[in-house]
Amino acid sequence: MNLHGLRLFYKVAKAGSVTVAAEQLKISQPAITAQIKKFEKENGIKLFLPQGRGICLSEIGKHLIKEADAIFKIEDRMETLIDNYKQGKNDTLKIAGNYLSTNFLIPIWVAKLKQENKDVDIEINTxxxxxxxxxxxxxxVDVAILGSGAAEYADKINSTKIMNDDLWFVASSNHKYANKTVSLNDIMLEPFIMREDGSYTRRLLESICYINSIKVPKIELEFNGLHEALMASASGYGVTFCSSIAAKEFIEIGKLARIYVDNINLKNEIIICVRKDEEETNLVKEFMSVIKA
Incomplete structure (x- = not known):
């Protein structure tokens, strides 16, 4: 079926006049009339009945206008769907993040994004x-918020630095080294509470020991979550090496204290990652703008 001819018939029938339809569509009246006649001939039907002024739909014309109305309403919805997608509306943003970002950073950013675009759906994976x-x-997923460890995947992703995160040694506020400065040798003799084997901070801790020819500390407790490790340390047992972003809240309420270690001042970069050499969707760009702001 010639949808162009059907559309012109629909517009004329809705407008009630070829003249009005021509003005709306910015097409000449003869061109509209010719296309409708062509549509009638192709389908062996008559859409309009002879009438003095104005138009009068034939029986098939009356039935066809109802079906055409349904078709072009769907077309309008599809065009709106495409426009909204291009503008980052009525879409789902899928985010992956490490434990730090999904618990301390991403919730703030997605709340801001929802304030600006209430129709967007958001999925977060830790x-x-x-x-x-x-x-x-x-x-x-569409985007990932990770730490410096993502740098080793530079051949697969493009990344943008968001911020620096200091890495601290912390322990219970009652710990013997709380708020004191100690040597690297001394701190490594303490029992440690850490994330699971393979986490970035744990690998970094091991690297510090290797570079300084010091034995790796004994990991007495191991957790898959950073919050759990901090809670265990706050209870009075063990030292944790972790993100300052995560530890600050515990320090501010007096549950944890920082331990200053001679000549150790390490930082972890927080970065936003997207697929390499791929144009971001408008929704991803909007999310990145919220983060950068």
């Missing part, structure tokens, strides 16, 4: 760096 990158490059 994953380790490797799994987050794999989901990103396999199109299961």
């Amino acid at each position: 994953l380790n760096t490797e799994n987050a990158i794999n989901k990103l490059i396999s199109y299961e």
